[in-house]
Amino acid sequence: xxxxxxxxPLPSTVSMEFKGRDLISIADxxxxxxxxxxxxxxxxxxxxxxxKVDERLKGKVMATLFFEASTRTRLxxxxxxQRLGGRVLNFGVPEASSVTKGETLADTIRxxxxxxxxxxxxxxxxxxxxxxxxxxxxxxxxxxxxAGQHPTQTLLDLFxxxxxxxxxxxxxxxxxxxxxxxxxxHSLVYALALLGAELTFVAPPTLQMPREIxxxxxxxxxxxxxxxxxxxxxxxxxxxxxxxxxxxxxPDPQEYQSxxxxxxxxxxxxxxxxxxxxxxxxxxxxxxxxxxxxxxxYAIYFKQAFNGVPVRMALLSLILGG
Ligand code: NCD
Numbered sequence: 001x002x003x004x005x006x007x008x009p010l011p012s013t014v015s016m017e018f019k020g021r022d023l024i025s026i027a028d029x030x031x032x033x034x035x036x037x038x039x040x041x042x043x044x045x046x047x048x049x050x051x052k053v054d055e056r057l058k059g060k061v062m063a064t065l066f067f068e069a070s071t072r073t074r075l076x077x078x079x080x081x082q083r084l085g086g087r088v089l090n091f092g093v094p095e096a097s098s099v100t101k102g103e104t105l106a107d108t109i110r111x112x113x114x115x116x117x118x119x120x121x122x123x124x125x126x127x128x129x130x131x132x133x134x135x136x137x138x139x140x141x142x143x144x145x146x147a148g149q150h151p152t153q154t155l156l157d158l159f160x161x162x163x164x165x166x167x168x169x170x171x172x173x174x175x176x177x178x179x180x181x182x183x184x185x186h187s188l189v190y191a192l193a194l195l196g197a198e199l200t201f202v203a204p205p206t207l208q209m210p211r212e213i214x215x216x217x218x219x220x221x222x223x224x225x226x227x228x229x230x231x232x233x234x235x236x237x238x239x240x241x242x243x244x245x246x247x248x249x250x251p252d253p254q255e256y257q258s259x260x261x262x263x264x265x266x267x268x269x270x271x272x273x274x275x276x277x278x279x280x281x282x283x284x285x286x287x288x289x290x291x292x293x294x295x296x297x298y299a300i301y302f303k304q305a306f307n308g309v310p311v312r313m314a315l316l317s318l319i320l321g322g
Contacts, residue, residue: 022141026191047084048313057317061116061118063115066091066143067123073143077141077152077312080313105123105128106135109140118138124146127145127148130142139320153184160304161197164300173192175202176240179203182246190213199222200224200227200233200236238276239278242280242288261287266290279296283305
């Protein structure tokens, strides 16, 4: 498909036509484009809730190829296209497809693109979505490639901050957890830096943000704080973005054991937090947020998960020209 950038990505200032585009990395889209998606997403909320009917994508087919587990991303994409009158072609579990017969990703993509108008791909290998886009004439949306990128999660995270706080710029966003293997934070910090938020990284020392991502953020003129003291970081946070330790990405199970359960957000640790802090999490959570936090006004992770529907509706509608 039309390529805007090849890696390493550079910040874009020019708004590009969305129609027919791939979305592989968050660095593929400019600041103006981000706000185009967010503003359109806001208009999609009544349709996402089923309160209004709109069939602007009638006749369009979206193929979902998930080579890795997913609940929210796949279902919210499927809900998004169906709420707009389109249909889903679900590849199912990889075990049920010709992948088990040894078919390559490139061949699978060449088939699926012939059956659909847009492809949504999740894959355990970093770079898989970029490869798929190289083989596909139809737009490819990256729904997570290994520890690489997760750009649509970033758009819904940005939407959530914008919706809750009114602005993104100037908010201090504290990112807590597995910053090394978590793809959601890899995409998100780039966008937050581009949009002028302040960043604090809190992680066990072995799970800090990869240097190349810190450098990308530095190139945007931002200097994230890297701290180990969670209490202090929480005091300054406008947004606390918590992540799960990505157990499945550890090459060594012992390395995982050494960090498992090393942080947890509960009512006690939130005592000194700002009264209007919002707590976000891409989900699924394991033990890193105590269930007691769910009842506080700070907890917006379930609303954040809902926001995946209007944001993906906006994106699909822009890409498919609905
Ligand atoms: C995340 C993912 O798959 O990267 N989940 C999601 O898409 N909402 C986060 C995770 O698995 O921890």
